Amino acid sequence: MTEANISDACIPVGVSGRHVHLSREHLDALFGAGYELTKKKDLSQPGQFASDETVDIMTTKGAFTRVRILGPVRKETQIELALTDAVKLGITPPIRDSGNVAGSPGVVLVGPNGTITLEQGAIAALRHIHMTPADAKRFGVKDKDVVRVECPGERAMIMGEVLVRVNDQYALELHVDTDEGNASCLKTGQKVRIV
């Protein structure tokens, strides 16, 4: 491999803390009818943003206050937690691809305009790589492939079971949660490679 190719083969890392995606209905219930999220900053995936707004997450066992809401609104409300977070809440979220919340545990969300009790929605994100079709061609992978990623450093590891997600609206990035980031000492912006 040439130097240029080695550099090309690197995938930037994004470590995600716990966060919430809300449906239109739930945003209304928590913040008031017709409420619009305020963009705090753009995220690496085009069109996605961290909002100024936060909600509190509660269960009978524990709570997290001021958890960031990511926009825009989605079809279904989804609470993304690290498994460490889930232990504190006393729930066992499944490890799932984003958007797949069927049968997952519910939590209570508390906003300035109201409280909602979710029947489901809490998941631990399945680690995944966002990429464009051009990236996929370059890496020799396709949408829904499961790959292994080599993470260098003080807690070097090869992460298995990494889902490839291909869409022309995506920006190249490996998404892991805070448990995975801490276990591998990876930080947002570092580079990894598919092996």
Next chain:
Amino acid sequence: MTEANISDACIPVGVSGRHVHLSREHLDALFGAGYELTKKKDLSQPGQFASDETVDIMTTKGAFTRVRILGPVRKETQIELALTDAVKLGITPPIRDSGNVAGSPGVVLVGPNGTITLEQGAIAALRHIHMTPADAKRFGVKDKDVVRVECPGERAMIMGEVLVRVNDQYALELHVDTDEGNASCLKTGQKVRIV
């Protein structure tokens, strides 16, 4: 490899939550002069035990209450935290082999008899395998070797930078912290292999 050999090659996992080891001097300061820890249960490593006693850990940024003290007393006080815990406390512990606390961040410990401000002591444990000389011979490794461990399952991975610690008083076990356990979906008692 025969079936028997494959089984022999498996190493049981122990996932450690945050905990505290105290020196004699610090046990005296926190619980009273001459205080003796009460054994709650034996740990897998011979002679080591979880005590009934707990302390609160505080920094200017956060706190954890009722953190378990492991006995017996040690030469130096050591606070073992997952990096997720450290974020909550606002400190950055180094990743260290047990007993190597030089230059690590301090915390405040609060016990029933007093409070102590440590100059150092907080580390994130370097993942490691305890084994006997007989185990080491079987695995073809020696004390202080660094190996890779294959972790099967839903979040399968190969953990690198795993320190081998050999002593005839040890019981065979891979020790990881809660971040590492959650990132790999490993639970105490599961089996992994050196690769």
